[in-house]
Amino acid sequence: MAKISRLSGFPELLPSGRVIEQHILDTAREIFELHGFLSLETRAVEPVEQMQRDGEIDKEIYVLRRLQATADEADLGLGLHFDLTVPFARYVLEHAAALEFPLRRYQIQKVWRGERPQEGRFREFTQADIDVVGKDSLAFHHEVEMAVVMSSLLASLPIPRAVIQVNNRKLAEGFYLGVGATDTQRVLRAIDKLDKIGPDRVRVLLETEAGLTPAAAAKCLALAAISTPDATFVDQVRALDVRNDLLDQGLSELSAVVTGANAERPGSVVADLRIARGLDYYTGTVYETQLVGFEAAGSISSGGRYDDLASDAKQSYPGVGISLGVTRLVSILIAKGLVTASRAVPSAVLVAVADEASRAASELVARQLRRRGIACEVAPSADKFGKQIRYADRRAIPYVWFPASAAEGTAGDTVKDIRSGDQVDADAATWQPPLEDLKPKVFATADTSTASKESS
Amino acid sequence: MAKISRLSGFPELLPSGRVIEQHILDTAREIFELHGFLSLETRAVEPVEQMQRDGEIDKEIYVLRRLQATADEADLGLGLHFDLTVPFARYVLEHAAALEFPLRRYQIQKVWRGERPQEGRFREFTQADIDVVGKDSLAFHHEVEMAVVMSSLLASLPIPRAVIQVNNRKLAEGFYLGVGATDTQRVLRAIDKLDKIGPDRVRVLLETEAGLTPAAAAKCLALAAISTPDATFVDQVRALDVRNDLLDQGLSELSAVVTGANAERPGSVVADLRIARGLDYYTGTVYETQLVGFEAAGSISSGGRYDDLASDAKQSYPGVGISLGVTRLVSILIAKGLVTASRAVPSAVLVAVADEASRAASELVARQLRRRGIACEVAPSADKFGKQIRYADRRAIPYVWFPASAAEGTAGDTVKDIRSGDQVDADAATWQPPLEDLKPKVFATADTSTASKESS
Numbered sequence: 001m002a003k004i005s006r007l008s009g010f011p012e013l014l015p016s017g018r019v020i021e022q023h024i025l026d027t028a029r030e031i032f033e034l035h036g037f038l039s040l041e042t043r044a045v046e047p048v049e050q051m052q053r054d055g056e057i058d059k060e061i062y063v064l065r066r067l068q069a070t071a072d073e074a075d076l077g078l079g080l081h082f083d084l085t086v087p088f089a090r091y092v093l094e095h096a097a098a099l100e101f102p103l104r105r106y107q108i109q110k111v112w113r114g115e116r117p118q119e120g121r122f123r124e125f126t127q128a129d130i131d132v133v134g135k136d137s138l139a140f141h142h143e144v145e146m147a148v149v150m151s152s153l154l155a156s157l158p159i160p161r162a163v164i165q166v167n168n169r170k171l172a173e174g175f176y177l178g179v180g181a182t183d184t185q186r187v188l189r190a191i192d193k194l195d196k197i198g199p200d201r202v203r204v205l206l207e208t209e210a211g212l213t214p215a216a217a218a219k220c221l222a223l224a225a226i227s228t229p230d231a232t233f234v235d236q237v238r239a240l241d242v243r244n245d246l247l248d249q250g251l252s253e254l255s256a257v258v259t260g261a262n263a264e265r266p267g268s269v270v271a272d273l274r275i276a277r278g279l280d281y282y283t284g285t286v287y288e289t290q291l292v293g294f295e296a297a298g299s300i301s302s303g304g305r306y307d308d309l310a311s312d313a314k315q316s317y318p319g320v321g322i323s324l325g326v327t328r329l330v331s332i333l334i335a336k337g338l339v340t341a342s343r344a345v346p347s348a349v350l351v352a353v354a355d356e357a358s359r360a361a362s363e364l365v366a367r368q369l370r371r372r373g374i375a376c377e378v379a380p381s382a383d384k385f386g387k388q389i390r391y392a393d394r395r396a397i398p399y400v401w402f403p404a405s406a407a408e409g410t411a412g413d414t415v416k417d418i419r420s421g422d423q424v425d426a427d428a429a430t431w432q433p434p435l436e437d438l439k440p441k442v443f444a445t446a447d448t449s450t451a452s453k454e455s456s
Numbered sequence: 457m458a459k460i461s462r463l464s465g466f467p468e469l470l471p472s473g474r475v476i477e478q479h480i481l482d483t484a485r486e487i488f489e490l491h492g493f494l495s496l497e498t499r500a501v502e503p504v505e506q507m508q509r510d511g512e513i514d515k516e517i518y519v520l521r522r523l524q525a526t527a528d529e530a531d532l533g534l535g536l537h538f539d540l541t542v543p544f545a546r547y548v549l550e551h552a553a554a555l556e557f558p559l560r561r562y563q564i565q566k567v568w569r570g571e572r573p574q575e576g577r578f579r580e581f582t583q584a585d586i587d588v589v590g591k592d593s594l595a596f597h598h599e600v601e602m603a604v605v606m607s608s609l610l611a612s613l614p615i616p617r618a619v620i621q622v623n624n625r626k627l628a629e630g631f632y633l634g635v636g637a638t639d640t641q642r643v644l645r646a647i648d649k650l651d652k653i654g655p656d657r658v659r660v661l662l663e664t665e666a667g668l669t670p671a672a673a674a675k676c677l678a679l680a681a682i683s684t685p686d687a688t689f690v691d692q693v694r695a696l697d698v699r700n701d702l703l704d705q706g707l708s709e710l711s712a713v714v715t716g717a718n719a720e721r722p723g724s725v726v727a728d729l730r731i732a733r734g735l736d737y738y739t740g741t742v743y744e745t746q747l748v749g750f751e752a753a754g755s756i757s758s759g760g761r762y763d764d765l766a767s768d769a770k771q772s773y774p775g776v777g778i779s780l781g782v783t784r785l786v787s788i789l790i791a792k793g794l795v796t797a798s799r800a801v802p803s804a805v806l807v808a809v810a811d812e813a814s815r816a817a818s819e820l821v822a823r824q825l826r827r828r829g830i831a832c833e834v835a836p837s838a839d840k841f842g843k844q845i846r847y848a849d850r851r852a853i854p855y856v857w858f859p860a861s862a863a864e865g866t867a868g869d870t871v872k873d874i875r876s877g878d879q880v881d882a883d884a885a886t887w888q889p890p891l892e893d894l895k896p897k898v899f900a901t902a903d904t905s906t907a908s909k910e911s912s
Contacts (some may be wrong), residue, residue: 007534011500012547014554015561018495033802034826036833039474044465044566048523061523066570067504067516067535078463079523091468092555098470100850103835104801105471112498124499132836141815141834256884264819273770342664345560346489359597370490378594380558380588390798394556 009117012329013334015344021126021330021441023109023341024157028128028324032106035103035145037130040105042087044112048079049084060113080112081238084129085281085303085321089310092133092317101135102142103316108326119297122327129303131321133310138318140253143285143305144260146322149262151268152287153324158339158444161292163177165227168255169304171250172273175237177224179216185280186210191224192276224274230262230349231255233271250284257285261280283307287322291332300329334421342441344395348433349376349415350392351401356382359402365413368428369401374438376401381440389418398437401426466580467783469790471800477786478581478900479797480613481564484780486583487609488562491601493586496561498543498566500568504535516569518647538566540585541737541759548589548773557591557773558598564683564782575753578783581671585759587777589766594774596709599741599761600716602778605759606745607717607724609780614795614900618756619850621683621728621816622713623761625738627706628729631693634700637670641736642666647680648732680730686718687711689727708787713741727787739763747788756785771844798897799852805832805871808871812838821869824884825857829892838856845854845874853895857882 002418004243006012013021025375029039051061061079069076081087083108092099109126115121123233130149132142147164166287172191176184190205200375219240226236254271261269277286284305291300303322312316333339349369351362362378369376377397385402392400401415416423462468469477485495507517517535525532537543540563548555554871564584571577586605588598603620610618632640655677662673675696682692690707702888710727717725731741740761747756759778766773789795805825808820818834827833833853835844841858848856857871871887872879 006550007499007501012499012551013497014551015494018497018859022495025641034831036803036831038471038477038800038801040471043463043468043472044562044568045466045580046462062520064518064520064536067519068570081521095468096464104833112500114524124501134836142836151566201717263816264823335582345492345494347492356490367720370908373490373491377560378592378597 007123009115009122011122011331013330015342015360017330017334019341019344019440020333020339020442021256021326024324024326024435025128026128026193026241028149028153028158028326029106029154030110030338031149031156032128032130035104035130035149035152036397037104037106037149040088040091040107042081042084042091044057044080044106044110045078046081046087046090047077048089049077051079051082051324060115064115078175082113084109084127084323085131085309086131086133086308088129088321089319091316092310092319093312096135096317101133104130104132105133106130118300123329125325125327128324128326129321130323130331131319133319135317137316138320140256141283142320144257146285146303146320147257147261147269147287147400148264150287150324151265152324154289154301155265155268156442158442159329159333160294160338162289163267164261164269164287164289164301165275166261166269167255167271167275167286167288168250168254169284170246171237171254172223172276174247174250175240176220176248178242179212179219181210181271183214185211186219187212188276188280190273191220194224209439226273227270228258229267229270231259231271233258233273235328237273247313253284276306277302281306281309291308291329293334295363297332298328300325300332338445340445343398343442345377345395345397346375346440347377347395347397348374348439349399349401349436350388350395350397351376351378351403352388353382354383354403355380364410365401367402369431372432374433389416391420401428401434463579465571465578467578467787469786472797473786473898475797475800476789477782478899480780481582481584481784483612484564484609485562485636487605487612488584488586491545491560491586491605492610493560493562496544496547496563497565497632498537498547498680500536500542500564500566501534502537502543502546503533505533507535509537516571517566518570539567540565540583540779541587542547544587544777545587545773545775548628548766548775549768552591552773557589558594559589560586561589562586578787579783581783584782585777587775589732589773589775591773594770594776596711596712596740597716597834598776600713602759602776603713603725604719604743605719606743606780606795607721610745610757611721611724614749615747615785615789616794616899618745619723619748620717620725620743620745620757621731622710622717622725623727623729623731623742624706624710624713625740625742626702626745626791627710628732629692630703630706631696631698632676634698634703635673635675637666637676641678644877645666646758647676647730648728649871651690652678652812665688677886682729683726684714685723685726686717687727689714689729709740712763714779719745729752730773733758733760737762737765741776747785748762750788750792751787753782756781756788777800792860793834794897794899794901799854799897800896801851801853802828802831802896803833803851803853804893804895805855805857806851806853807834807845807859808841808844809833810859811840814859821857821859821884825887828888830889848874855889 053339063079110126144264173184176187182189203217203218204214226233258271275288282304286304288299291299301324305320309317353362366378404412412425413426415426519535566582592694628641632643637643639910641667646658657709659673662668669811682689705873731744738760742760745757757780761776764776767832807822809818820833822834869882
């Protein structure tokens, strides 16, 4: 094999990073399953035509072709999925007859986008999604539930405090209609640029491209500036003196999400009326999530309610979902050194080998330990014991086991904690390491978590 | 969203199938970690040029292009990986300075091949690989270990008995040289076709394309016909009266694998001198695996020793690996109805809701259960209890919980086993379901496992 070059936007982790990612994925799965979400995976490819219709980010799709394609099959019409929501909606339609609704599923997979790579943006990345999808209707309380489940997951991870920022499309759209907007989508797209270009240039967009009056534009900017940790945003919106039925419904829903989620998980959710979300399939609550102290890295968890993503001639399948950006989160944690793993290898024990003739005896010890759930490996060569201990030390394997045949001057097996140097007699049929040594531990490097963090 | 059509070769599982796949993936991970293999993932794409050089299956590669690619970037030169060995070898070279050798890693990912889909062959499928890679050298005993670990995994799964068939490239190549072959690769490729075209047509290939004498061709066919459950194959090969040093080394290695693996796991491995393996990067032991009674479905686990896959100017990284074809195995299990799951959803309990006003009380019960590791969900709507019980029944959720406010005529909470109809008083802070109900169970539908199967 010849030259090697890293591919920009396609991150790969070293073992020490992978064990951190694995911990996050395991915790996500555990929390999702505790909340009754079943696991699904969809194929990596979708018809490009479909993704263009549903996704609105067509330029970022990777299209596939067979290397040895014949002329008549030059274009497969297939592309790699760019999120997990559009494929899941397609899966629901395709398999509706075999599914039970409301369907609660989680989906942890890679997605691909042909974006220009930059800080926090990747071409290949892993998402962990939950969605609840109903048949014809879906109760509103699931919009509260999404925030609760995700905040429960975020609080279970060894990461800085995370705050979910919630808004509501009905609230925004109703407000825009109430100030006289005729193209609410254009208003939304202008507001979505607040972080990038600032309020002065957004005001210009609102007046020129979205055709708002200066007064209406000012009210839309005032709306976007509202952010409260509770339902007091309602009074602030009312003070802007805009009346619209859809706005009322949105205010009521957003209150319920903020109040409901904070009742279960205090401080987990804020109402932030600037949140717009790029994808236009959302129709109700929308979520974004900031890691406190690392806001510039962008949202680590986003989603929303959608009514029309999956529907056919007979019925619709409204849903609500939220997604954890696993790769983005892991990249922040690793880049900033926020999280540490006790070791990268699963082995709690290295079984030493005295000489190649006695390798079978060492394998037998390993088998006995594994039978009781203790991960271990047998030394790859019968080097001097000092060298075998260094093999364990370099991998942070905490224990080295010396079978009787190998233990000089002792009658039976011994096991050495290579951190303390303590060496004790041991029986492979009964010896147990302390629970904290059994598996690699992943923990916050510094005290980046705050007092308000609790376990789920 | 409009028309839906399944894509041939891109299988998707329903929840009941996914829970079976999940069980296989979880068991693979557990067994791999118990044996000290760490987890790694590589990016999904590799430079096409590299894959063509290493893989020899270039025509099956899917190539990527950005949908909105400009003329100067029309070809990214990237393709989806078709296996996990070539990407892992590249990863080892790229990150060698940060890795500890010998490196023991497992890798569970999807791979893609632009093949024509057929029974047991997919365009997208999941593999679960283990490899051990050394720096400059790798001890032979790892070639025994691969067979032991994979057979340990296969015996831990609720599947029919599996037998690993082992051969050795040195043995085959030495033998071919010993009978006078000048192009051993051509002989190997002809022998590889035995299953497809039969011995008579292979004999023609050996004489015409590989240029063997009729006597030499007959000996090669006789070699391929040898299969023994122990080291007695050595005498059978000796009886063919071919002498070659490389053959001797191969015989000795293959004996050691068959004897060593069967000593640890009786009946797990047979020597089968017909096994050739398509990829030409193997240099020592090669493995294939048959599911007994389902041989026609093809090998469910394959691999081998490779000396030169990863090397640069300074050093080489010889390795040995074996891969479980998860998608192929799962497709056999589901198609033949060999495996059943007790339920597809994680929830052990459905918490009933008496009316929407008391939903918070039901959520509180759920939170208490989850805190103790009991997966549950809250009824999505406050229907009549009969309908809520049917919600649980349709998903095979075994228990329905009635909070005090909801339980008619009782003072406190009750929980009902909807299979037996038994309903008892219960406290959400202490109640525990029987262990076998806590998580979905996956088990062999009929007694397809044989007496020789043991747990790992």
